[in-house]
Amino acid sequence: MTIATPTRTRALFREDAYLTHCDATVLAVSEEGVQLDQTVFYPLGGGQAGDTGALVLADGSRIQIADTRKARFEGATPDDALHLPAPGQEALLARLAAGERVRAEIDWTRRHRHMRLHTASHLMCAVLPYAVDGCSITADYARLDFATVEPIEREHVEARLAALVAGAHAVTTEWITDEDMAQRPELVRTMSVKPPLGLGRVRLLRIDGVDLQPCGGTHVQNTREIGGLRVAKLEKKSARTRRLVLELVE
Ligand SMILES: [Zn+2]
Incomplete structure (x- = not known):
């Protein structure tokens, strides 16, 4: 599945780099990754590595995020980040759909x-x-x-x-x-x-x-x-x- 319509992520870390987590709504889920309406995850860029962490579902299940990259779809802005799941998260990912609420938590250390x-x-x-x-x-x-x-x-x-x-x-x-x-x-x-x-x-x-x-x-x-x-x-x-x-x- 590819993301058909360009969407926009609010990059919360640009205003406050000390935010360790935020609540967010899933905009899209694809093979490339998960896009949220807002995030504390920094996507690889300017030489700085992308963040790792987890997306926590309503029932407490954790989707481990191995990296964060800038989205490449047409019309993407530099703030549109894709959260890349670690291997083995497929079953949890399958439960995730646009509109779902998650908690995005970075590896703060x-x-x-x-x-x-x-x-x-x-x-x-x-x-x-x-x-x-x-x-x-x-x-x-x-x-x-x-x-x-x-x-x-x-x-x-x-x-x-x-x-x-x-x-x-x-x-x-x-x-x-x-x-x-x-x-x-x-x-x-x-x-x-x-x-x-x-x-x-x-x-x-x-x-x-x-x-x-x-x-x-x-x-x-x-x-x-x-x-x-x-x-x-x-x-x-x-x-x-x-x-x-x-x-x-x-
Ligand atoms: Zn700098």
Whole structure:
């Protein structure tokens, strides 16, 4: 079955990344996944991994969600997310139909690590003034590729990051129109990740006094919440690219 009519999901995590669950109505169920009228599940994008968790049915049965991806159907907006069931959920899925109420619950421990590492990668942009041409954020690490031939010093990066975390900078979001975004190309730091245009407005992520760039991902509210960081890997990915991998120090 494919989704015939384009529908629209409210992406609650864009307004509040700390929501761990929400009640929702099923819009569509297909082989590709489950679409809801609103969700706290972040779909893979901007380098950040998609959320995992469960859709809880009225009788308490749990459909395990292994990943979340942006819907690809015609007319889909960047907010239309598909919740991908883990293998072996077919019997429960068969009971799910459009109009049904479910409770969407994310794996918060995992997501909070995404938020800490994602915010840390914004700090990296402030520490190293180079264009980013690749980025991947998982629960275990943040990997960033910087377009530079300059040497990068591990100790320098770790010391600067520690100072920015300890500096307890507020992390906030603000919105500008697509037109304003088009006129401020200097805001875009990541060449491989285009600002999420097409919704009429673009979200900017501001780390007070540190960084400002378009970003639709999930972040912590204050740099202090990131905690300890270490540079786990620093390597020459190509003649013009330096790859840096950050990990959380527990
Ligand atoms: Zn971000």
